[in-house]
Amino acid sequence: AKSAHSGEPCFYDSQMDDAIRERRELIADLRAALDTESFELHYQVQAALPSGEISGYEALVRWRHPTRGMVPPSEFIPLAEKSGDIVPISIWILRQACFEAALWPNRHPVAVNLSPIHLADPRLVDTVRSALEDSGLPPERLSLELTESAIIHDRRFALGQLKALKAMGIAIALDDFGVGYSSLDVLRSFPFDRIKLDSSFVAEIERDDQAVAILRSVAGLGLTLNIPVLAEGVEQPAQLSIVAREGCSAIQGYLIGKPSRTLAEPDRVRRTMSL
Ligand code: C2E
Numbered sequence: 069a070k071s072a073h074s075g076e077p078c079f080y081d082s083q084m085d086d087a088i089r090e091r092r093e094l095i096a097d098l099r100a101a102l103d104t105e106s107f108e109l110h111y112q113v114q115a116a117l118p119s120g121e122i123s124g125y126e127a128l129v130r131w132r133h134p135t136r137g138m139v140p141p142s143e144f145i146p147l148a149e150k151s152g153d154i155v156p157i158s159i160w161i162l163r164q165a166c167f168e169a170a171l172w173p174n175r176h177p178v179a180v181n182l183s184p185i186h187l188a189d190p191r192l193v194d195t196v197r198s199a200l201e202d203s204g205l206p207p208e209r210l211s212l213e214l215t216e217s218a219i220i221h222d223r224r225f226a227l228g229q230l231k232a233l234k235a236m237g238i239a240i241a242l243d244d245f246g247v248g249y250s251s252l253d254v255l256r257s258f259p260f261d262r263i264k265l266d267s268s269f270v271a272e273i274e275r276d277d278q279a280v281a282i283l284r285s286v287a288g289l290g291l292t293l294n295i296p297v298l299a300e301g302v303e304q305p306a307q308l309s310i311v312a313r314e315g316c317s318a319i320q321g322y323l324i325g326k327p328s329r330t331l332a333e334p335d336r337v338r339r340t341m342s343l
């Protein structure tokens with residue numbers, strides 16, 4: 069094939085075809101995945117500072133693909149959002165998290181990530197209500213994690229949805245804080261119960277004074293607004309010390325537990341955090 073612009077040989081067409089074919093295949097597999105029960109939820113512990121008490125577990129979806137092995141959510145969630153398949157998958161995640169958490173021996177809350185597309189679904193509030201009723205999970209034990217991108221499309225509708233969910237007793241967390249663009253305005257206008265500071269800030273705090281300054285400001289903002297700030301992606305004891313010193317209320321990260329089918333043990337978490 070010749071490129072239309074330069075007249076030079078161009079192999080992009082067939083490569084493009086491959087990419088499109090692969091995408092189509094993956095979308096077809098994704099549609100089958102709900103029927104074949106190929107998704108599973110892993111749980112990552114969240115713990116309060118400075119006590120080290122467990123404050124909850126975040127549900128993170130995994131896809132066991134029949135031939136590709138484990139496909140990470142960063143690959144298939146965006147695909148499902150584009151292909152229009154996210155809502156049924158998201159409903160499964162929500163219900164599965166509620167049913168599993170209802171059986172936990174402890175009474176910790178479960179945090180579920182909510183796709184912006186699902187937040188825009190007018191049936192969401194009913195979906196959440198029946199997930200709670202059917203599973204028997206009390207609303208106080210469910211929290212939903214949302215990124216700013218969920219809110220910027222139709223702010224008024226999003227606000228209505230969040231208020232209806234909060235009225236049921238569900239907590240709402242602002243996820244990936246600091247990497248979007250309208251953060252401060254969003255904090256002012258939306259009833260968030262928790263802020264999750266994006267892991268990119270924590271990753272830099274040992275080398276980068278700016279990252280520490282931002283961490284400190286966000287923790288201070290949380291104190292002023294009376295919204296607890298959780299630092300994501302804490303991997304090292306040194307990062308834990310800085311995050312604790314700068315006033316974050318909670319942490320999550322590989323240091324205290326990786327996402328797993330088995331829930332992290334309270335004693336181990338507490339011991340790791342008292343390092
Ligand atoms: P997220 O909500 O910000 O989730 C945190 C991600 O950081 C998870 O990746 C988690 O495994 C990873 N992580 C946790 N601690 C550490 C750490 O100490 N170091 C490093 N390097 N990474 C850490 P995961 O599970 O691959 O999920 C990636 C993203 O996919 C999530 O980001 C979320 O946006 C999306 N996602 C995951 N599960 C779901 C889901 O059930 N529904 C929806 N809508 N999105 C999901």
Ligand code: CA
Nearest residue numbers: 126181213243
């Ligand atoms: Ca999250």
Ligand code: CA
Nearest residue numbers: 243244264300
């Ligand atoms: Ca996050």
Ligand code: CA
Nearest residue numbers: 243244266267
């Ligand atoms: Ca993220």
